[in-house]
Structure formats: structure tokens, C-alpha cells
Amino acid sequence: MIETTPAAAGQAPRTARVTELRVPVIQVSHLHKTYQTARGELTLFRDLNLQVEAGEMVAIVGQSGAGKSTLLHILGALDAPSAGTVYCASTNVATLTPRKAAAFRNREIGYVWQFHYLLPEFTALENVALPLLARGTRKQEALAAAANWMREVGLEDRGEHRPGELSGGEQQRVALARALVSNPRLLLADEPTGDLDEVTAGRVFDLIARLHAHHGLTSILVTHNMDLAARCTRALRLEGGQLAALATTPQMGHSAGQI
Ligand SMILES: Nc1ncnc2c1ncn2[C@@H]1O[C@H](COP(=O)(O)OP(=O)(O)O)[C@@H](O)[C@H]1O
Numbered sequence: 001m002i003e004t005t006p007a008a009a010g011q012a013p014r015t016a017r018v019t020e021l022r023v024p025v026i027q028v029s030h031l032h033k034t035y036q037t038a039r040g041e042l043t044l045f046r047d048l049n050l051q052v053e054a055g056e057m058v059a060i061v062g063q064s065g066a067g068k069s070t071l072l073h074i075l076g077a078l079d080a081p082s083a084g085t086v087y088c089a090s091t092n093v094a095t096l097t098p099r100k101a102a103a104f105r106n107r108e109i110g111y112v113w114q115f116h117y118l119l120p121e122f123t124a125l126e127n128v129a130l131p132l133l134a135r136g137t138r139k140q141e142a143l144a145a146a147a148n149w150m151r152e153v154g155l156e157d158r159g160e161h162r163p164g165e166l167s168g169g170e171q172q173r174v175a176l177a178r179a180l181v182s183n184p185r186l187l188l189a190d191e192p193t194g195d196l197d198e199v200t201a202g203r204v205f206d207l208i209a210r211l212h213a214h215h216g217l218t219s220i221l222v223t224h225n226m227d228l229a230a231r232c233t234r235a236l237r238l239e240g241g242q243l244a245a246l247a248t249t250p251q252m253g254h255s256a257g258q259i
């Protein structure tokens, strides 16, 4: 069984977990998703299947509107499938009540979006501490864990800055620290470097890859950047409502463990 230990300040990396476990962390079977829109029914997924093993770092590419964000939302219990089963971190996310879905996300999922969505009135350190405060961790402990994560993302001297006083790359680093402060099993990143220049995007990706390996995460990254996709364990293309393996340049690809 995979334990679901609550986060604690200074918790040890999860690397051992990855080598011990070879069970799928994500198992999506026969997923269908349709939206009712003013112009009729929009079918996004038709019999979509996906299996992701512990420790994998999977890239998902696809045209705008293909359903990449919707797929991450379903995996992260932010949206519900129309049919099919979605097991994510040992949980059938389709059956969760809104309250249980919120607890599941807080415990198991680190989410990073294209835009940082940091709260402007709080300091970077407070922003990172928020997921722990939301689960009832005492303030002093939450801030100590947040300070550790600010160090992990190389921003230990920016804790008192407000988001508006940080560069785009720094804001994404803080968003990463906030996503991971609760020690989730899964990192879901939706175009996390999409709003950054090429050099900064490469650095943020390097950081994601390092945190992924060091903390034994299972990660799914939506990206338009084929170079970054090629650096993931494997890459998939979402097209026509289904996922297919995507060949990436072999000399560029390497396993997440080597990153
Ligand atoms: N809640 C919703 N209701 C209706 N249509 C939606 C909803 N969410 C997304 N869509 C539509 O589903 C399609 C896929 O959206 P999305 O998952 O955001 O694609 P991607 O991230 O690949 O660009 C788009 O055409 C979008 O307009």
C-alpha cells in the first residue's frame, strides 16, 4: 500500500518510494468527456486510456483546444469524467464528493498553471505556506516548511517579496514551491513554462525535473515545447480525443532519473 503521510516541515525526499513501487499511479480506462455547449455536444475524449507508473515524467502535447487542460483537471479531481474510470494516486477521482476532492487535491496533487496565480497581497513565503494552512497546519510549522521550499527553488532570499516584486521565472518558482509544499505524490503542470522566455523556460523546466527526481514525484507536464517534451520519460500527443505515443529526438530524450 502507498502511504498518504501528511506533509511535515523538513520531510525526507520521497526517492525511496519510487524505486520500491512499480504500480501505476495513474490508470485511466475508457475515459469519455463531453461538454454541453450552446452549439450542441462537444466530445473531447473518446475511449481515452492512460497508465502512468510511479516516477515517470510524462509530457503531453497537442493543439490548442485538444483537451489537455481538461485531462489534467480530470486527473486532479477539478472536473468529472462523463464515463470511464480514473484512478489517480490510488483514488477513483470520479466518485469523490466536492469536499473529498478538495482534501484529495491538497494531499496528493501539486498543480502548476501557465500563470502563477499567487495571491498579490501575501508575501512569497505566505503564498507557499497557504496549502498547509488550508489543511490546518500551525502557522509557525507551515512557514518553516514554506521556507524550506523557498530554499529548494533557489529563492530563500525572496520570501518577504510580494509576487509583483518578482520576475516571471521567480513567480513560477514560488508557484512550484506552493504546489509541492504539501508533499504531494503527483505534479500536474499545465504549460508551466508557456509564459516565459526561452532561457527562463529552460531553467524552470530544469528545476521541475530536479524536484521531480529528488522528491520521487510522478509528473505530467503539458507543453508546446518539443525540446522540453523530449526531455521527459516519454511524450504523448493528445489528438482526436485520444492519446498516442510521440516519438521524440532520441539523443535529446533521457529518463527523469538522469536529470
Ligand atoms: N467547462 C467547459 N464547458 C464547455 N466547453 C469547455 C469547457 N472547458 C473546456 N471546454 C472546451 O473544451 C475544449 C478543450 O479545452 P482545453 O482542455 O482547455 O484544451 P487545451 O488545454 O488542449 O487547449 C475547448 O474547445 C474548450 O472550449
Ligand SMILES: [Mg+2]
Residues within 6 Å of the ligand: 068, 069, 070, 190
Ligand atoms: Mg490548456
